[in-house]
Amino acid sequence: MNKTEVKNKMELKVHSLGRVEGDLDVKVVIEDGVVVDAWTEATMFRGFELILKGKDPQAGLIVTPRICGICGGSHLTKSVYALDTAWGTEVPPNATLIRNIAQAVETLQSVPRWFYALFAIGLTHQNYASSPLYEEVVRRWAPFTGEHYEIGVMLSAKPVEIYAIFGGQWPHSSFMVPGGVVSAPTLSDVTRSIAILEYFRENWLEKYMLGCSVERWLENKTWADIMAWLEEKREHRDSDLGLFIRYSMEIGLDKYGAGPGRYLAAGSFFHPQKYRFPTIEGRNAALISRSGVYDGKDYHDFDQARIREDHTYSFYRGGGAFHPFEGVTEPLDPMEAKKEGKYTFAKAPRYDIPGIGETPLEVGPLARQVIAGRTGAEDWQDYDPLFLNVINEIGPSTMVRVLARLHEEVKYYLRVKEWLRQIDLNEKFYVKPNELPEGRGFGATEAARGALADWISIKDGKIENYQVITPTAWNIGPRDRHGQRGPIETAMIGTPVKNPEDPVELAHIAQGYDSCLVCTVHAYDAKTHKELAKYEVTNMMAGI
């Protein structure tokens, strides 16, 4: 990166620390206290696609859940659907229900752990000591000593106990297989799961997070409803959600980190009867949490064929943008590639929106909730106008992104409860598939932090090509051949940094996206190159 020798201009480097997973540097240029440009640089080559080439088609079920220490269940979910579509399997309704449950409880786990053990820690930063709410925030959310920190971290382990009941273990289970799941639950497994879920609701979700019943929270359909909810009762204001909203508006989290304002959801959770014979083409019509693209004005149907990975600025041979089935992963030596202007190992996922062209899109909870606001849903699908209204009323921001994540916790709780009740213990959980020697498959889901998808090509009974696009790639990807920045690069721009020696605002943005990387911000004075600050952006994610 060129050091810019302009007065009042400095460069911050968000440097990485990861051990077994991808690392990230974010370079930021600050002028007169405001971020004016940003570059995200993934410094490690992620070679899962190369590991999978030539292996047994089912290797993806073993390898991809190990890509990540926290989204293993999401990796398993999309990799099994990639094989289901490639082999043309039959998936019995019970198996779909259990896959839905497993995917959802992993996210139920992720939300409190991410909030307390990652995001809220930043809110206790001394920058905010003058806020009237600061003392209360520290009392609740300070790491290890905060009263609610401990409760939230402890309770976050509960939902994945349900995963372990059906999947044997969490994380890193491979219990979903083409044609169903390898589990034979009993009635007591189901009742135990319901008991765990209710414990989670009573002892954290309603008691600490919401300060009201899940039903009362879900009555909120607009930003005005949320404001009225805050005023309605002391318990609402004093809940962790209520405190988060009030504090965010006080310290300005609602004023920056907007991001691109364009969103993509791959969708998740299938109707048990409508995806018995999974195909790529039939996927959208079977999704409970719908897929879609929102261009800032209009909605578009999601079509995996419109996804491209652009590697013009990535450390791979050549340039251009390719569909994952045509994806190439030929890594270059970064030192050499930098001479061509390339700056990261991440590719830049783009979606070719009809009439607009290749577009960088944000993925994650806010994206999903904006897509949920599209009208025309079936009665069994999720229709929820809240976040479309929120971004129209107050615009997207770091606060809104966090709020969307917390909101989903409530919805997922209700879904899991419903799916547990629908399991028919007398029916099948698995139908043995024909292992076809040739085929192409696409599987996708929504990990807690966004759209996650696999493309597999099978030839002669072996994997010919395997491509994974992670939510982190969508969000932290670099510029593309059209010069458009990636979503987090865009989100950084315009952020006011109060203290360049300790730019906690940038940490809030990165943590709000929950991209799965560890970053350290190094702040260098543009003139003297003297290191001004070192700031760690920790994240518990491991590698998606």
Place this chain on the structure above:
Amino acid sequence: MTVIIGCGNLLRSDDGVGPMLIRRLWELGVPPGVRLADGGTAGMDVAFQIGDAKELILVDACQSGAAPGTVFELPGEEVETPPLENVNLHNFRWDHAIAMGRWLLKSRFPKKVTVFLIEAENLSPGFGLSSAVEEAKERLAQELLRRVGGKEIEA
């Protein structure tokens, strides 16, 4: 109850020795009262997996510069846990898991803790152990079975 937790990433060659050792112990069979857990790269969940165990045995790969396959045994009382405030939940290691476990479980934290570290030769992306580490895995599996009172089986 004794819990044996193997940590590491199966996709980084010798780093996978922890989870592979757990699988080996499962194949060999452990006596009642011993629980096996594949910690993988789970970070904080390694601490949750301690559960109600009275004794904790952790296995991980390490890179200290010793000969590949060297097995180190660190008795619990020698294990210095890092200050929790500096724990980075992304770069979570066995020592962090112990620190986190002590904080989470308080007085229920196991009285006895032993950490076994196997010196890795190759940590590049890929499957499978180098021969020195494979052999160390077998050796340690037998040793652990002997200690927890299981039957020894010819490798």
